[in-house]
Amino acid sequence: MKKWFPHGKWSKYYVWLHHYSIVSFLALMLTGLVLYIPFFHVRLISYLSFFYDAHIFLGIVFFLSLFSPIVKKLPKVNRKRKIDWFMPIFLGTAIVLTGFSLWKVNWFPSKIREAAFPWHGNLSYLLGIWFILHGFFKATGTQYPQTFVTKKMDSERRQFLQWGVSGLVIGAITMTPFSKLFTTSGKVSSNSKPGVHEFPEYFTVTDNYPNVLLDKYRLVVDGLVTTKQSMTFEQLKSLPITKQIKNFQCVTGWSVSDVEWEGIHIRELVSLVKPTSEATFITFYSADGAYTESLSLKEAMESDVLLAFKMDQQPLRVEQGYPIRLVVPRMYGYKSIKWVNRVEFASTRIQGYWEQRGYPSEATF
Structure with a gap:
């Protein structure tokens, strides 16, 4: 009876590769969830830069490990079930490609990144489910159903490359705006209306949204100014209004275009x-x-920096920053502070909430 792994160094290598793929993928999922889920954001803010770097590093090494057998001489005594090779290589390649587009923000248009983000998660969940099923079959000794995809085969470089290329194709397809027809771009609020963008997450560092009453709202503008102001919402809206269409990019990878x-x-x-x-x-x-x-005065005077009160022609909802939020399109979303109630002109730059916890003040991408 033929063994799954060859003897000697090949046996040790493939056992190591098998274990590493599972452990590294679990680490990828863990770091990815920490980056994505706001509950973890709030509690692990000081470590988010570490988790981000770790996620990128693990993704690169995971991708290289998937194809490491290609650079080795593959023996004919390495019969293994086709699906055990196919699933991690096919899905893993697609996951890495979509993740790469979220990492290299300036290399890909916003519409591609916007489409890639939900699929990066969906494909990761699929591969996670596969690993769980695979582990269950192995732990319980359950036999695979005898089908074409579960039969044993000798590994070949050509087959590895075919599966990898097919994963790249699927990954590329998920990065097209067409793929958004099969996903929801984010959390849908009961208050949302047709034509209004929904962001994948609405973040708050206090675990709740401030209760701002519009009739009592005041925007205080003070500091190193000649004339201090305390403006009602209506007084603010009486100033000249600017409209613009811009992309929004979050530091955790997701983006919303137009x-x-x-x-x-x-x-x-x-x-x-x-x-x-x-x-x-x-x-x-x-x-x-x-x-x-905090922004420098030069940064704040850029033509597209607004104190916004409407998004997609609708008044801001509370989770979007009602009644006023800052919008800085060329910087990551953490600079676009929500629920703004005071603007202070100063001679020095303060360390903002995220900067105090390791994020850069220069948040351009």
Whole structure:
């Protein structure tokens, strides 16, 4: 009776590869969930940079390990079930390709990244389910159903490459906007309306959303200015309004393309309060009492930086930053602070909420 693994060094190599693939994939899933799920964000903020780097590193090594047998001389005594080779190589390659598009933000258009994000997760879940079933069959000694895909075969480089290329093709297909027809792009709120984008996550660092009453809301604009202001929502909306369509990119990988924002450009506040010559930075405060962010005056005066009160022609919902949020399209989403209730002109840059926990102040991508 032929064995699954060859004797000697080949046996040790394939046993190691088998164990490593499972362990590394579990580590990938764990780090990926930490990056994606807001519950973990709040509790592991100080370590998110580590988890991000670890996720990228594990993904690269996982991909290389999938194809490591290609560089070795494959013996004819390595009969193994076809599906045991196919599933990790086919799905793993597609997962790595979609993940690569989320990692190298500047290499791929926003629409591709937007389509790739849900499939990166979906394909990972599928491979995770496969590993669980595979482990169950192995642990219980359950026999596979005898079919074409479960028969044993001698591994060949040509077969590895075919499966890898097919995984690349599937991964590429999932990165097209067409693939969004088969997924939901994110959490759907009962308050959402047709034509309004839904983000994959609505993040809060306090585990709840601030209760902002519009009739009591005031936007305080102070600091190193000639004329301090305390503006009602209606007074703010009476300023010249800017509309724009921009992509939104989160540091955790997901993106949403062609979001329509409507709001007040920072230059309108500058004209109103007349900052002093010492004012070279602007600090933004959130009504949640915890979140802060800072931009240089030069950054804030970019043509697409807004204090927005509408998204996709609809008033912001509370989870989107109601009634006012900052929008900085060329920077990662953590710079676009929500529930803004104070804008302070200052001579120094403060360390914002995320910067205090290891994220860069220069959040361009």
